[in-house]
Amino acid sequence: MKRFKNILVGVDLADKEQIVANEMSSATSTAIENGLWLAKHNNAQLVFFTALEIPHYLRFVAEERGDVESSLSGEYEERLNTLVQRAKREGIKASYVLTVGKSWVELIRQVVKHERDIVIVGTRQRGITANALFGSTGMKLLRKCPCAVWVSKPRAEQEATSILVADDLSPVSGLALELGISMAELRGTQLHVLHVLELGMGRPSWDSFEIRTRARAEAAKQLEAQLARVNTSGLRCPARIEIVVDAADSAIIREIAENHVGLLVMATVARGGIDGIITGNTAERLLPQIPCSVLAVKPHDFKCPIAVD
Template structure:
């Protein structure tokens, strides 16, 4: 995550029941805005990608129009993507685009592998207002199958990011997430929170074994101290001192599913960074249960990194 030189941006051209609308949806506008700003700051290249999931019959009709008697859906899509490239070029950002036929999650994952992208940015579509779920089927699928880090931008994020939180379980993979969060906080001029949820699995056992509350309290403090020391050991392996607004370590007592979404909401966190955990095999990836359970409850954008041994089930 230290070097981000090529960014793929997923562009949703749909508007209602139209394959290509007159205006881009708010989630796509947010993804474009944030990726353009990020690329400008880091000197990275943008590759805009739109996917048209057409029926075989519709795709055949489009490509059969060799005389170009009428303007096709593909023409409108190319025009929209060309405008995005021109706008990026005007900002001094190197950009290109690809228009692909097929499902978005698969085609974006293939493109990421083809161009060896360092980051994929997509917009979050709010599919369930009642449950506050910000992540539609495409973005959730990408978090599961895309091999590079995935930044899912919520529609409301059409402003400068100011607060970033990184979740750590104290593992080596979490150290990678910390490096990524510091890089984002540096280039977006944001304050960084490091969140670790502490649970005390032996407390009940100690009480049942007859230990007094002083012993239980000592156990609690031992866990807190060990967590604090590990986090600071990880920090010493980073360049966190370059951040303008510093770092705050927050030890949250309780399960991650309860404590992290509450902290994110109460502190107005704009971006939550974490590493997904799961297993590979038989060309399938199962997102770690904690990460998967957190997603519907986070009221922020997310940046998700894969484990170091992750292999995408989508092959070139």
């Protein structure tokens, strides 16, 4: 997997109560480890990125005392430099960027301005949605960032035994399949490939056994053609392909639970030329529910809604 040459890792150095946390969260630590791992296997450039967001309650202090921002920046730079030095000791070309602003906005600006190939971030767990991929930064990146986005959920990756590719047979899903195969090869895990024949939305009702059988056969043929175009010799065991008739979001969530999936690889599709919108209702329902890490691949014509100065 040599596709990623310019990797950006979002480093969250704050927590709910402190602007500079005593320790990095497990989600951020996992994102950093994933960035180091991916950079090694791709011989890629690695950039650690942090955006300093000064809370509202400190802004009046910052306006009166000019040393607040510089003091916080100094602490952030020290930690970022520690990460850079570690990466360099591991033979990785690394650097860091520190800026001021909203994390997700500044991450996307970095992607657009410097042509980053992939953004890797962790996800914060919040309240009753602690089992879901529901961090604000992660969700906004998945929706609006023009490059691939890998949102890491630590516990899910540690307990995982397999990787799932949700394949809708679109052109960009071929890239998602290729990346899923590469990830499964490098991690030595089982690869599952899921295609969903969705109900409703102008499609046949699938009530007829004959219609379902014909649709399954056609989908299987296309999936086999996709797999034939990719080298799968490095997989520990053959990919398991499943074609189901269901709503896409329900089928994907069920597949994740039944097969102990730690990473979902999925393609996102720009909707009707609207900047920063992916896949429509299915994705908008699915993303907040995903209980594992996700690697989202964007099409080349994805329109980013963030302007770069």
